[in-house]
Amino acid sequence: MAAQRIPLNFFAMPFGLAGLAGSWQLASEYGRAPQAVATVLFAVAALVWAAVLAAYLRYLGRDRAGFGRDLLDPVAAPFASLAVITPMLLAVEGLYPHAPQAGRVLFDVFLALTVLLGAWFTGQWMYGGGLDLDRFHPGYFLPTVAGGLLASAGAAAVGQRRLAEAMFGLGIVCWLVLGSIILGRLFFRPRLPAPLMPTLAIEVAPAAVASLAYFALHGDHIDATAAFLGGYGLLMVLAQLRLLPGYLALPFMPSTWAFSFSWAAVATAALHWLNALRPSGYQVWQYLVLAAVSALVGAIALRTLVALRRHQLLPGQPQPQPSTGPSSAAEPVSR
Numbered sequence: 001m002a003a004q005r006i007p008l009n010f011f012a013m014p015f016g017l018a019g020l021a022g023s024w025q026l027a028s029e030y031g032r033a034p035q036a037v038a039t040v041l042f043a044v045a046a047l048v049w050a051a052v053l054a055a056y057l058r059y060l061g062r063d064r065a066g067f068g069r070d071l072l073d074p075v076a077a078p079f080a081s082l083a084v085i086t087p088m089l090l091a092v093e094g095l096y097p098h099a100p101q102a103g104r105v106l107f108d109v110f111l112a113l114t115v116l117l118g119a120w121f122t123g124q125w126m127y128g129g130g131l132d133l134d135r136f137h138p139g140y141f142l143p144t145v146a147g148g149l150l151a152s153a154g155a156a157a158v159g160q161r162r163l164a165e166a167m168f169g170l171g172i173v174c175w176l177v178l179g180s181i182i183l184g185r186l187f188f189r190p191r192l193p194a195p196l197m198p199t200l201a202i203e204v205a206p207a208a209v210a211s212l213a214y215f216a217l218h219g220d221h222i223d224a225t226a227a228f229l230g231g232y233g234l235l236m237v238l239a240q241l242r243l244l245p246g247y248l249a250l251p252f253m254p255s256t257w258a259f260s261f262s263w264a265a266v267a268t269a270a271l272h273w274l275n276a277l278r279p280s281g282y283q284v285w286q287y288l289v290l291a292a293v294s295a296l297v298g299a300i301a302l303r304t305l306v307a308l309r310r311h312q313l314l315p316g317q318p319q320p321q322p323s324t325g326p327s328s329a330a331e332p333v334s335r
Contacts, residue, residue, distance in 0.1 A: 004314060005063075006056040008070055009139075009254050011082035013304065014049035016260025018089045020297045021045055023268045025093055027290050030275055032283065042094030049086050056083075071120075072128075074135045075196070078121065081143035084113040085150060092154035104158045111151045111163075115170070118144040122174075136185045137192055138202035139258070144174035149209040156216035168213050175206045197250055198258040200243055207233030208265035211272065220276045230273065237266060252303045254313065260297045267293035 021041035027033035060066050071077050088110035096103025121143045125131060148171025155164035182203075186192070192200065211229045222230075250256070270289050274282045307313040 004059060005066070006052070006059045006314070007254060008056075008073075008076045008079035008082075009257070010052045010056070011049070011079055011086060012254070012257035012260070013301075014045045014052060015082045015086045015089075016257050016264065016297055016300070017041060017045035017048060018086055018093070019261035019264030019268075020293060022089070022093055023264050023271065023290060023293055026268055026271050027286065030271065030286065032271075032286050033290065039094075042090060045086070046090050046094065049083075049090070053083060072124075074130070074132055075137070075139075078139045078142045081114065081117055081121070081147055084110050084117055085142070085147050088114055088154060089150055092157050096158055100158075107154055107158055111154065111167075114143075114147040114151055115167075118147050118170075118174075133181075133185050134189050136182060137196045138182055138199045139196075140178055140182060141175070141202055141206055145171050145178060145206050146209060147171070148174060149206070149213045152213035153209070153216040156213070161217070164213070164217055168210075168217065171213065172210060175210065179206065194250060195253060195255055197246055198253075198255045200246075201240065201259045201262045203262075204233065204236045204240060205262040205265050207236060208262075208269040211269040212265065215269075215272050220272055222273065222276050226276075230269075233266070233269065252307065254304075256300055256303070260300055263296055264293050 021038050024033050024038035028035040028038055091103050091106035148167050152164045152167035207229050267289050271286055274286050
C-alpha cells in the first residue's frame with residue numbers, strides 16, 4: 001500500500017499557533033492578558049508540532065525517498081524549515097521562561113539546525129539550479145529570512161547578543177535578496193495558482209519579524225530603524241487589502257495556515273508599537289489587536305479540525321460536495 005503523503009506545509013500549523021502564543025505572551029508582559037493563555041497555547045503548539053512530525057516520520061518510514069523529493073520540491077521545500085524553526089521558537093518563548101538552562105540549550109540546538117538547513121537551501125538554489133520563477137512564492141522567505149530573524153530575537157531573549165546581531169544580519173540580507181526576486185515574480189509573471197495564494201500573506205511577515213528582532217535587541221522604543229521597518233511593514237499590510245477578493249474566493253486548504261503566523265507577527269509588532277508610543281486609548285487598541293489575531297487563528301484552527309474530522313485534510317482523501325447541488329465538483333481542500 002502506498003504511503004500517505006504528509007505535506008510539508010502542515011508544519012505551518014504549529015508555527016502559526018506558536019506565533020499566536022507569542023502575541024499573548026507579550027500581551028501578558030504588558031498586563032493585558034493572563035500568562036496562562038500563552039502557556040496553554042505554547043503547549044498546544046508543541047503538541048501539534050510533535051503530532052505533525054510523528055506523522056511525517058511515519059510517512060518517511062514507508063517511503064524512504066520521500067524526504068529527498070520533498071527537499072527538492074520547487075513549491076513545498078521551503079516549508080521544511082518550519083520543522084526546526086517552530087521548536088526554536090517554542091524553546092525560547094515557551095520553555096526558557098520556566099527552565100532557562102534547558103530552554104537555552106534547546107534553542108541553540110534548533111538555531112544551529114535552522115542555519116544549517118537554510119544554508120543547504122541556499123546552496124541548493126545556487127548550485128542545483130532548476131528553479132522555476134513562476135513557482136517561486138513568498139514561502140521562500142521561511143528558511144533564511146524567518147529563520148534568521150526569529151533566531152535573532154530568540155538569541156537576544158536568552159542573552160546571546162552577538163549571536164543575535166549575526167542572525168539579524170543573516171535575516172535582513174536574505175530578505176533584501178529574496179524579497180526582490182519574489183516581488184519581481186509577483187509583479188511581472190502570471191498570478192500565483194490558488195493553492196499558493198495564501199502565501200501572499202507571508203509578505204507582511206518579514207518587516208514585522210525584523211521589527212520583533214530589533215525590539216528584542218534594542219528595547220521597546222521607536223527610533224529611525226524601527227520606523228524604517230514599520231514604514232515598509234505598513235505598506236505590505238495595506239497592500240493586503242487589494243488581495244482580499246482573491247482570498248475570499250479561496251476554499252479552505254492547509255496552506256491557509258500561511259495567514260496565521262504572518263498576522264500573529266504583525267499583531268505582536270503592533271503591540272510593541274502601541275506600548276512604545278502610547279497614543280490615546282492605546283490599551284483598548286492592544287486588546288482589539290489581540291482579539292483580532294486570536295479570532296483569525298482560531299477560525300483557521302477550527303476549520304482544520306472540521307476538515308480532519310471529515311477526513312478531508314490529507315491529499316487524496318474524499319472531498320466535500322458543495323451545497324449548491326450534487327452535480328458540482330468541490331474544490332480540493334488539501335494542497
